[in-house]
Every structure is written in C-alpha cells, then in structure tokens.
Amino acid sequence: MRFYQTIYGSVNDSQTSIQLQGWIWKARSVSMKKFLDDLLNNNSDSVQDLFESWMENPTYSFLKDLDGAFILSYWNKDKREGLIYKSLLCKSSLYYKTEPLLSWSTNPLLILKNGISPVLQVDKQNLLITYLGDPIPHNLSHFRGVYRLPAGHVIHFKNEGLEIEQVDFIQSQPLLRNKSYDYLAQTAKEIMIQTVKERWNGEKIGVILSGGLDSCVALACFDECKVPVVGFHWTFDGIPAADESNYARLVTDHLKVPLKEIKTSSTVEDGTYLNHYWNLPVPYAHGFYRFFELVAEECEKEGISLCSSGYFGDTIFGPGEDWDVNWTTVFSSLSLNRAIRYLWESVGTPYVKTEKANHPRYLWYKHFLSKGSNKMIDGGIITADRRSVNNKEEIFYRSFDNETDAVLENGLFAKHNISLFHLFASRELMEFSLRIPLPYRIIPSGGQWYPKPLLRLAWKEQLPEQVLHRNHRQVMGAFIEKCILQNKEQVENYLGKDSFLALFQIIDPEKISELVKKPKLLTQSAIGLNICLMVEFWLRYLANWKGEERDAIPSFSTV
Structure with missing residues (x-):
C-alpha cells in the first residue's frame, strides 16, 4: 500500500485531516488493518474515531503497528491537537517550523516565509556542509528556522504545547560469538528472503544493478523469491576505470533475467548530464542524478513501480571505515582454531589507513x-x-535522515509513482547486523582483506564466481572527471x-x-x-x- 501525496498542514487548518506518504507493507494489529481499509474506502468517521482512541495512549504504541517506510500526519481541528510521525525505516524528510505558527510538509518550500525568496532563507553553514558532500545534522534543514523530524520520532502538539519524542528503536542484543560463518550467512539469507515475502505484492521490480556485490545479491535474492525482475545498468563506455558492465552481464546471464543498459555517455553528448532546470527543493549532493532520472523513466515505460538497489549492503555487512582487527577481538569472537587461522592469514596482509x-x-x-x-x-x-559515527546504532538511525537520499525518495522517484525497495534496510537485518562481530565482516585471504564474507557465502549458490570473488571497486568518479574536462x-x-x-x-x-x-x-x-x-x-x-x-x-x- 503506497501513498505519493505531498504532506502539507498547519495548526491554522480549518478541517480535520489525516495524510500519509510512503509505503506501508503490513498492519500488525486488527485495529490498524481496519484503519487502513477505512482510509482507502474513505470511511472518514471510522478513521477519525480510531485515531482519537489511539491518541489517548501516551506511549504511541499504535504507530508501531504500521510496518513500513512512511510519514503520517494527523490534525484534529476541534480538539486543536495533532501528531506527526516518521517511521524508523523512512528515508523521506518531514519538515516543520514553529514560528510564527506550527506548520509541516514533506516539501520545505511550502512552509517558508511568504514574501521572502527561498534563497534568502538558506542556512549558510549547512549549505557549506552539503557543498562538501556531507550530510547535515539529522534534525536540521537547509533553511533557517525549519527543522526535520528524525526517523522513529513523533511530534505531538496540543493547543500551544509541542513535544518531540523517539518512539521506535532498534533493539540491540549480545554479539553472536563462536558461531560458524555458514550459520551466520544462512541466517542473513533467511532474513533477506523473509523481507521480500513480507513486502512484495506480486509486481515486477527493477534493480539498479551497478555490478557490485550488493546490487548483485539484491537481484539474486529477488530471483530466488520468484520475483519478476529487471536489471538496470549504467554503462560507462570508453571509461574502463568506471565501467562494471562485465559483472552486470555476468550476473544477469547467470540468473537468466533481463538487463537494460543505460548509456551514460549519451547524457554528455546530448547535454542533459548537467541540467540547471531540475526541480530540487533540497540539494542533491551527488553526481549521478541524471542516471537515476533515466532509471525512473525506464521503469515508467516498463510499468514498474518498485525499484531496488544494493543500498545499505555495506552498512549492514561491511566493516565500516575505521575498522581495526586485533587479537582480543578475534579470540573473543571466533573458535580457537579459526582465530589462529584468521591471525595467521592476517600476517603480512596490508592494511592502508586513510x-x-x-x-x-x-x-x-x-x-x-x-x-x-x-x-x-x-x-x-x-x-x-x-x-563518521562510531556507534553502529547511531549510523543506522542517521542513515534514514540523509537529505541527499531524501531527494530521490521525496522527489525524483515519487514523481514517477515509484517506491524504493531497500532490501538491506529492514529492522530485522539491522538488529542482526548489530550482533555480527568484526571478524565476520572482513577476513584476510591470500594477501587481501575481503569485506562482507557473510554476504558472499550466503549467496554462493546463486551468483557466478567472478562476482563472489571480486575484491575491487570501480572508480565511478572517472566518468565525472571526463565530463568536467569536456x-x-x-x-x-x-x-x-x-x-x-x-x-x-x-x-x-x-x-x-x-x-x-x-x-x-x-x-x-x-x-x-x-x-x-x-x-x-x-x-x-x-x-x-x-x-x-x-x-x-x-x-x-x-x-
């Protein structure tokens, strides 16, 4: 069940309203299922009665009965009371301001001060942060006096009072020590397959297939679940350092799924790679906006309204940026024999720190x-x-508040009525990830460090060896270098x-x-x-x- 409307409201609104944006894949309670059914059938009295009864619960537990990636807002004009909620897995942004009156929207431009150009309301320090390619603080926006609601948080307002509270959390448990690699790999695979079963409703899915391990695994997982799937691959003809076409063709041939190649060179030739007419309510601090735009257009032609990628695979299964495997970590995580072998392999294996x-x-x-x-x-x-946040839980939370990603969610793909299926971004997989010790995230072998061994092992039966054993990254920036020079x-x-x-x-x-x-x-x-x-x-x-x-x-x- 997906909703693409732009949310917009204020405490001056003269009618009671409930607005939803995003994707809901499951109602966890009978009452919440009734709420969704009544909402779709425009049964306004029943919906309002249900919501008013839930609002009496100060723990907001009813919000967690909706499983999905969505934003919900409720305003009761008679009681002068409302609620705004951003689910834990939602990557879209909800903006709000409190002066002169509380107002909120999924498009920040709709709540800026009237009569003053939006440019003059930009926060210069956050502008410089974005300009340097960094995410701004997760509760701030690019406009002065406009804030963002973090994932898993709710705003409750009544009369003149306003409270912001985190109501949904990732549950952490002790590390899974002394487990076999096969056991953890199989557990990860089962979680991913279950994620597909819970979210998929029978329609075709497009996968943005870079050719890297994560996107290849996403394609393989959908195929394993009998999902009709199409791979969309960006080719970088004439730029070997950036081109991964060989891997994309290998995996689609191996799985016998269709592959549509998008020639990036054409965007330079026809002058569309850089387009100052793009409608960007917030900045997109990345170089490949036009390529995502082409994928969305191809999906629309194919009648595809769900699109996936390898997003979040590194975060779930990789070692992170500043990893450091030491004796204590290895011996406390692995069996004695495996720990000795791990350390033996690591001797002489180079590790270059940034x-x-x-x-x-x-x-x-x-x-x-x-x-x-x-x-x-x-x-x-x-x-x-x-x-660069050391706490893994905090990394997860902040990942869903990344403003650059929200441009794709709120704007580009939503404009084409396409939802993004983030296979690796599930509550179960994040909680499992918190239990994976570092020696299961990267292993030494043959003089190299191999990241994400569990992911490679989990899908060894579905992927070609060349993809599984690959241990290098293409230099995607090589295309940008050529484009800027030309x-x-x-x-x-x-x-x-x-x-x-x-x-x-x-x-x-x-x-x-x-x-x-x-x-x-x-x-x-x-x-x-x-x-x-x-x-x-x-x-x-x-x-x-x-x-x-x-x-x-x-x-x-x-x-």
Missing part, C-alpha cells in the same frame, strides 16, 4: 573555495566527515561571479576561471565541482520558485 585531515574530501575543493570557506574548515567550524566552459559559466555560490562567498569564481585552464588540477577537483554544480542548480531553482506548488497542494486531506 590519512586524517580537517576534512577528508578537502582535496576536491581546495583549489576553488573562498577564503571564508577555507577559514571555516581550518578553524574547525566545519570539520571531519559527519558520517564541459569546462559550461562549468566556468555556471560558477561565475554571478553564481549564487559566489554570492554566498562559498566559492571563488576567479579561482575557477584559473582552474579550468589546468587540466590536471581540474581533474583532481572534478567530483567537488560536480557537487558544487548540483548545489548551484538547487539555488537557481529556489530563486525561480514562485510558490506554484503551494497553491497546487491542498492544506488538508480530509478522510
């Missing part, structure tokens, strides 16, 4: 940042990567002295004019420039936004 810096991606930006931006980084105001005049034009990023004093346009004359430094800065362009396109959209969307969306959805 160099610590004020900002790990500073190299991409240093040649064109303004003095003010450099000062904020050097002074520690904008410091290390905000994704379109340097376009880059200079977009990021000139009249650009918004120059006006915000984030970049120095004179440095960019010099940079485009130096191919080596331009290549080094390509990924940073690409993100910079996406942020600039967002600011241009804000400048041209006239509020039409606000008028097109009703202030309530009466049930």
Whole structure:
C-alpha cells in the first residue's frame, strides 16, 4: 500500500485531516488493518474515531503497528491537537517550523516565509556542509528556522504545547560469538528472503544493478523469491576505470533475467548530464542524478513501480571505515582454531589507513573555495566527515535522515509513482547486523582483506564466481572527471561571479576561471565541482520558485 501525496498542514487548518506518504507493507494489529481499509474506502468517521482512541495512549504504541517506510500526519481541528510521525525505516524528510505558527510538509518550500525568496532563507553553514558532500545534522534543514523530524520520532502538539519524542528503536542484543560463518550467512539469507515475502505484492521490480556485490545479491535474492525482475545498468563506455558492465552481464546471464543498459555517455553528448532546470527543493549532493532520472523513466515505460538497489549492503555487512582487527577481538569472537587461522592469514596482509585531515574530501575543493570557506574548515567550524559515527546504532538511525537520499525518495522517484525497495534496510537485518562481530565482516585471504564474507557465502549458490570473488571497486568518479574536462566552459559559466555560490562567498569564481585552464588540477577537483554544480542548480531553482506548488497542494486531506 503506497501513498505519493505531498504532506502539507498547519495548526491554522480549518478541517480535520489525516495524510500519509510512503509505503506501508503490513498492519500488525486488527485495529490498524481496519484503519487502513477505512482510509482507502474513505470511511472518514471510522478513521477519525480510531485515531482519537489511539491518541489517548501516551506511549504511541499504535504507530508501531504500521510496518513500513512512511510519514503520517494527523490534525484534529476541534480538539486543536495533532501528531506527526516518521517511521524508523523512512528515508523521506518531514519538515516543520514553529514560528510564527506550527506548520509541516514533506516539501520545505511550502512552509517558508511568504514574501521572502527561498534563497534568502538558506542556512549558510549547512549549505557549506552539503557543498562538501556531507550530510547535515539529522534534525536540521537547509533553511533557517525549519527543522526535520528524525526517523522513529513523533511530534505531538496540543493547543500551544509541542513535544518531540523517539518512539521506535532498534533493539540491540549480545554479539553472536563462536558461531560458524555458514550459520551466520544462512541466517542473513533467511532474513533477506523473509523481507521480500513480507513486502512484495506480486509486481515486477527493477534493480539498479551497478555490478557490485550488493546490487548483485539484491537481484539474486529477488530471483530466488520468484520475483519478476529487471536489471538496470549504467554503462560507462570508453571509461574502463568506471565501467562494471562485465559483472552486470555476468550476473544477469547467470540468473537468466533481463538487463537494460543505460548509456551514460549519451547524457554528455546530448547535454542533459548537467541540467540547471531540475526541480530540487533540497540539494542533491551527488553526481549521478541524471542516471537515476533515466532509471525512473525506464521503469515508467516498463510499468514498474518498485525499484531496488544494493543500498545499505555495506552498512549492514561491511566493516565500516575505521575498522581495526586485533587479537582480543578475534579470540573473543571466533573458535580457537579459526582465530589462529584468521591471525595467521592476517600476517603480512596490508592494511592502508586513510590519512586524517580537517576534512577528508578537502582535496576536491581546495583549489576553488573562498577564503571564508577555507577559514571555516581550518578553524574547525566545519570539520571531519559527519558520517563518521562510531556507534553502529547511531549510523543506522542517521542513515534514514540523509537529505541527499531524501531527494530521490521525496522527489525524483515519487514523481514517477515509484517506491524504493531497500532490501538491506529492514529492522530485522539491522538488529542482526548489530550482533555480527568484526571478524565476520572482513577476513584476510591470500594477501587481501575481503569485506562482507557473510554476504558472499550466503549467496554462493546463486551468483557466478567472478562476482563472489571480486575484491575491487570501480572508480565511478572517472566518468565525472571526463565530463568536467569536456564541459569546462559550461562549468566556468555556471560558477561565475554571478553564481549564487559566489554570492554566498562559498566559492571563488576567479579561482575557477584559473582552474579550468589546468587540466590536471581540474581533474583532481572534478567530483567537488560536480557537487558544487548540483548545489548551484538547487539555488537557481529556489530563486525561480514562485510558490506554484503551494497553491497546487491542498492544506488538508480530509478522510
């Protein structure tokens, strides 16, 4: 059961309303099933009676009877009371502000101050964070005075009072020590298969197939569950460092499922890779927006309304960025024989740690940042990567509040009536992941460190050996480097002295004019420039936004 409407409301609304956005795959109680049935059948009296009875429960336990990735808002005009909830697995964003009156929406532009350009309401510090490719704090937005509701949290408001509370949690349990790799791999596989059974309703699913292990496993899992599936693969012809077509073809041939290849080179040739007309209510700090757009268009042609990928596979099964296997960890996690073998294999296996810096991606930006931006980084105001969180539970929570991902969920795919099926993002798999000790996340073998051994082992019968044994990543940024080099005049034009990023004093346009004359430094800065362009396109959209969307969306959805 999926809902694509834009949520928009305020305490000034003159009618009682219940609004839903997202995907609900299961009702856990009889009363909640009745609520959904009545909602779909527009039985407004019954829906309102049910919700009012639930609101008397201060624990909000009824919210967890809806299993899915969704946002729900309720407003009772007579009691002057309401509730807004973002489920634990929801990657879409819910924005709200409290001044002058409480208002909320899944589109932040709808609740900004009237009469003032959205550009003038942008938070400059959060703008710089996004510009550097980092996620902003999970409860803040890119606009001053506008906040975001974190996943698993509820806002309850009555009369003039407002409370925000986390009501849904990931339950952690002790580590699974001294278990066989086969046992943990089989457990993981069973959880993934059960996830498909609970969410799938019989329709065809499209998989964005990079050719890496995670997306190949997603494809194999759907195929194992007898789901009709199509692989969508981005080809990077002429750029061997980025192209993974061989692996995508290997796995689809092996599973005998159709593969549709999307030629990325055509987006450079027809000038659509960079498009300043994109409607971006929040910035998309990534280089492949156009490729996701092409996938959504292909899915629409195929009549596909569910799309998946390998998203979250690294987080669930991988070792993380700053892993360190030591004797204590190994002997406390593995049997004696296996621990000795593990340590024996690790001797002489190289492990290169990343160099610590004020900002790990500073190299991409240093040649064109303004003095003010450099000062904020050097002074520690904008410091290390905000994704580097040591606590695994916190990593999970924050993953569902990533603003860049929300652009795809709230905007691009929703516009095509497509929901994203995040196979690896299930409550059960996250709770299982919290129990996996580090030696089960990465193993030494033959002079190499192999990440995600459980995932490789779980799907060894379904995937070709070349995919299972693969232990390298393609350099996806190689395409961006080529694109920026070929379109340097376009880059200079977009990021000139009249650009918004120059006006915000984030970049120095004179440095960019010099940079485009130096191919080596331009290549080094390509990924940073690409993100910079996406942020600039967002600011241009804000400048041209006239509020039409606000008028097109009703202030309530009466049930």
